[in-house]
Amino acid sequence: MIAFENVTHDYGGGPLFRDVTVRLDPGSFHFLTGPSGAGKSSFVKMCYGELVPTSGVVRLLDRELTSMPRDTLAETRQRIGVVHQNCEFLDHLSVGQNVSLPMTATGRAVSDDEFNDLLSWVGLSAHTDALPPTLSGGERQRAALARAIISAPEMLLADEPTGNLDWEMSQRLLKLMIELNRTGTAVLIATHDLNLIRLAKSQVSARVLRIAGKTLQTAGTEL
Amino acid sequence: MSQRTISRLVVPRSGQNTWLVSVGAAAMCFLAVFAMALSVSAARLAQGWGEALAQTATVRITAPAGEIEGQTLIVLEVLRTTPGIAEAVLLAPSAQAELLEAWLGPDLPLDTLALPRLIELRETxxxxxxxxxxxxxxxxxxxAVYDDHTRWRAPLIEAATALRGVALVSLVLIGGVMAAMITLAASAAMASNRQVISVLRLVGARDRFIARAFVRQISLRTGLGALLGTAIAVGTLLSLPGAGEGMHLLAGLGFQGSGWFLPLALPVIALILAYAASLATARRVLKGVT
Structure with missing residues (x-):
């Protein structure tokens, strides 16, 4: 699904990580952890083509990233949902319009039932007509999650999705992502919250990747 | 909600950039209408002067007092029998005095001056x-000296033609300034809506969709501004005093008959210009966004 082959990323001040080789398979659940500044966000950005590697090959849904035409990249992103820590919305549009944006902006339709089910699943049914700036941090994350998965993506990428949330809200968001994974969607969560990883590992078979010392390692059982 | 509907909504409608486009387009079209009117009027003036002077001529007779009457009669007879002369009218001394009064003032003792006789000719x-x-x-x-006005006609027509050229150059410059203004406004609009672009790219929207959303809004604002500016300019032209109301300088400025439809082309041209300029800008800006 997403494959890195000997990928090095240099942000201009030296490599952030080098020779990374990893595969994120369909239906898998991955955590990406590591200290702040280790390159977790850069790794996630490469997974949806916002960053390209300095060297090596990144394949998104079996297409090579660096040679991908812009329209193809856009189509690829329609199959990959993304949730950021500081999720951005179109603040002048309602929550409902923002959530359905991946469908409407790409000329696809979503039925009212599916849309209402989704908002209900993330607990935002009462906020459909609200504007994003009026939402709390947890509500924004859940709205971002709903937006990321409304097009039934094959992969969900979440970069520090619980960074601004309290523990209770973090657990709630994690539960939603585990439920999503059980429906077949591959999930990658970049986080430095080890408690969250431990909690998830008790509920789902998750592989933990760790960026440290400019390399990507598979974390051991110490987690 | 359809793709078309959401495309109209994704770019915020507020923001001074979009209103500046409207105001700029209105001002440019206001000026363009006047440049167009000047061009049309100059062409009409050149044609009018050409036609007016082309079929008229003058014979001036200067002779000693004892001979002038006889020579005048001879000239009138010659003109009467010359093919191509439709009418020859001897200008009365009072009419001559009126013509000179405009240049020399009313106090000159014209009756004591030995003025030449003037015969006005209308030619076939x-x-x-x-x-x-x-x-x-x-x-x-x-x-007797025959003057067919050639030496007057040529520079007048030349001046009117030059005036028309200046008006046309002004129109081109106005179009260029408008295109530059729209390009700047489009760039500014896209820069100030970077978050919109980034969200749309994140959710998988294609460049075409994003560009269309900006182009539609900028074109619409330009079109509205252009329409308003054109309407105000046409209203101003219509309110200018007509010929015979004392303001001869402005009396001829404007359109005639179906010519009044010419300014309607300006909002259309502005719209096309806005579409092309903002599309080119949007494509250029989007290429730099991952």
Whole structure:
């Protein structure tokens, strides 16, 4: 699904990580952890083509990233949902319009039932007509999650999705992502919250990747 | 909600950039209407002067007091028998005095001056054999000089043509300034809506969709501004005093008949210009966004 082959990323001040080789398979659940500044966000950005590697090959849904035409990249992103820590919305549009944006902006339709089910699943049914700036941090994350998965993506990428949330809200968001994974969607969560990883590992078979010392390692059982 | 509907909504409608586009387009179209009116009026003026002077001529008779009457009669007879002369009218001394009064003032004792006699000619469309007429007058009335206004007509037409050229250059410059203004406004609009672009790219929207959303809004604002500016300019032209109301400088400025439909082309041209300029800008800006 997403494959890195000997990928090095240099942000201009030296490599952030080098020779990374990893595969994120369909239906898998991955955590990406590591200290702040280790390159977790850069790794996630490469997974949806916002960053390209300095060297090596990144394949998104079996297409090579660096040679991908812009329209193809856009189509690829329609199959990959993304949730950021500081999720951005179109603040002048309602929550409902923002959530359905991946469908409407790409000329696809979503039925009212599916849309209402989704908002209900993330607990935002009462906020459909609200504007994003009026939402709390947890509500924004859940709205971002709903937006990321409304097009039934094959992969969900979440970069520090619980960074601004309290523990209770973090657990709630994690539960939603585990439920999503059980429906077949591959999930990658970049986080430095080890408690969250431990909690998830008790509920789902998750592989933990760790960026440290400019390399990507598979974390051991110490987690 | 359809893709078309959401495309209209994704770019915020507020923001000073979009309103500046409207105001700029209105101002440019206001000026363009006047440049267009000047161009049309200058063309009309050149044509009018050409036609007015082309079929008229003057014979001036200068002779000693004892001979002037006789030479005048001879000239009138020559003109009467010359093919191509439709009418020859001897200007009365009072009419001559009126003409000179405008230049020399009312206090000059014109009746004591030895003024030449003037004969106004109206020529047929074919006109006379001018060189033959000059030779005949020279032979029969040595004091008569035939003036077919050529030396007046040419510079007048030349001036009117130059005026038209200036107006056309102004129109081109106005179009160029408008295109530059729209390009800047499009760039500014896209820069100030970077978050919109980034969200749309994140959710998988294609460049075409994003560009269309900006282009639609900028074109619409430009079109509305252009329409308003054109309407105000046409209203102003209509309110200018007409010929015969004392303001001769402005009396001829404007359109005539179906010419009043010409300014309607300006909002359309502005719209096309806005579409092309903002599309090119949007494509350029989007290429730099991952």
């Amino acid at each position: 469309p074919e006109g006379p054999d001018r060189e033959g007429l000059r030779l005949r007058l020279q032979a029969e009335a040595p004091g």
